[in-house]
Amino acid sequence: MSINQQRATQIAQVLTEALPYIQRFSGKTLVIKYGGNAMTDDALKNSFARDVVLLKAVGINPVIVHGGGPQIGALLEKIGKQSEFINGMRVTDRETMDIVEMVLGGQVNKSIVNLINSHGGRAVGLTGKDGSLIFAEKMQFSAGDPTLNASEVIDLGHVGKVSSIDTGVIDMLINSDFIPVIAPVGVGKDGESYNINADLVAGKIAEVLQAEKLILLTNTPGLLDADGTLLTGLNARQVNDLIEQGVIYGGMLPKIGCALDAVQAGVTSAHIIDGRVQHAVLLEMFTDEGVGTLIRGGGR
Numbered sequence: 001m002s003i004n005q006q007r008a009t010q011i012a013q014v015l016t017e018a019l020p021y022i023q024r025f026s027g028k029t030l031v032i033k034y035g036g037n038a039m040t041d042d043a044l045k046n047s048f049a050r051d052v053v054l055l056k057a058v059g060i061n062p063v064i065v066h067g068g069g070p071q072i073g074a075l076l077e078k079i080g081k082q083s084e085f086i087n088g089m090r091v092t093d094r095e096t097m098d099i100v101e102m103v104l105g106g107q108v109n110k111s112i113v114n115l116i117n118s119h120g121g122r123a124v125g126l127t128g129k130d131g132s133l134i135f136a137e138k139m140q141f142s143a144g145d146p147t148l149n150a151s152e153v154i155d156l157g158h159v160g161k162v163s164s165i166d167t168g169v170i171d172m173l174i175n176s177d178f179i180p181v182i183a184p185v186g187v188g189k190d191g192e193s194y195n196i197n198a199d200l201v202a203g204k205i206a207e208v209l210q211a212e213k214l215i216l217l218t219n220t221p222g223l224l225d226a227d228g229t230l231l232t233g234l235n236a237r238q239v240n241d242l243i244e245q246g247v248i249y250g251g252m253l254p255k256i257g258c259a260l261d262a263v264q265a266g267v268t269s270a271h272i273i274d275g276r277v278q279h280a281v282l283l284e285m286f287t288d289e290g291v292g293t294l295i296r297g298g299g300r
């Protein structure tokens with residue numbers, strides 16, 4: 001077989017393998033959390049944007065929720081402010097909240113929108129304030145958090161958790177063939193802005209949209225065990241054991257928590273995958289092997 005024929009056969013095999021997945025997921029909603037750590041270089045950013053445009057072109061409805069933790073950290077550092085994290089949440093005073101809103105709602109959101117549009121997609125950027133999308137309330141860590149003493153309550157400032165989501169604006173955009181790109185800033189009853197961990201927003205949006213999949217793109221191959229080996233699939237009980245053993249910590253805590261909540265609230269599957277691998281989303285969606293860690297419901 002000539003090289004051209006071999007290549008043609010390979011391309012045909014890949015497309016054929018993708019066909020049943022395209023048929024299965026066409027018309028379904030897919031929530032993708034695009035973490036700040038996965039936005040490292042231009043080649044990766046472009047491959048992400050192309051994946052999103054391709055998904056839309058084959059009839060799948062991607063909804064992007066993005067982070068931007070490292071980008072917020074970089075601007076805070078420029079103005080001489082240290083970032084402090086507790087259980088993966090950035091302690092957010094008034095001044096930090098202004099920076100968070102500026103970086104997430106401005107710089108990061110618009111660069112993702114621009115990137116998708118430059119690849120032929122039709123993306124629209126939103127924060128949780130637009131269309132009253134994300135209502136938030138103040139988050140506090142207290143008793144019940146396994147890493148704290150029962151009496152300890154920690155004030156994280158303007159850190160919020162999602163209290164409700166109004167999907168009106170998302171539905172409208174999806175129905176008009178736009179791709180919503182959402183920054184994780186919520187608004188409280190009092191009109192205050194809240195900084196919400198992007199994983200938590202992605203999980204809740206996947207829940208209320210009853211998405212087919214929640215994909216969390218990050219900077220590890222997936223969930224790793226104590227020896228650094230990839231765990232390809234696990235349930236709530238196994239996750240809880242790993243948290244107790246200290247194998248899951250920091251930014252992985254909200255990620256795994258929201259993945260579990262999502263699958264237990266009706267999202268068919270949640271996946272933690274390596275955003276540093278080009279076309280990771282397509283590999284997860286359209287190949288038999290899949291990539292990263294699959295979180296299943298049950299076992300809690």
Ligand SMILES: Nc1ncnc2c1ncn2[C@@H]1O[C@H](COP(=O)(O)OP(=O)(O)O)[C@@H](O)[C@H]1O
Binds near residue numbers: 222223
């Ligand atoms: N068991 C684990 N497996 C993989 N990563 C873990 C684990 N426990 C904690 N982590 C940490 O979680 C990080 C991912 O969370 P985070 O930094 O918040 O990423 P993102 O910005 O993509 O949301 C990893 O880089 C790793 O340092």
Ligand SMILES: CC(=O)N[C@@H](CCC(=O)OP(=O)(O)O)C(=O)O
Binds near residue numbers: 069184195196251
């Ligand atoms: C409360 C809280 O920690 N909010 C996050 C929001 C951004 C985010 O989640 O970004 P990544 O997904 O890139 O980590 C923060 O301030 O960094």
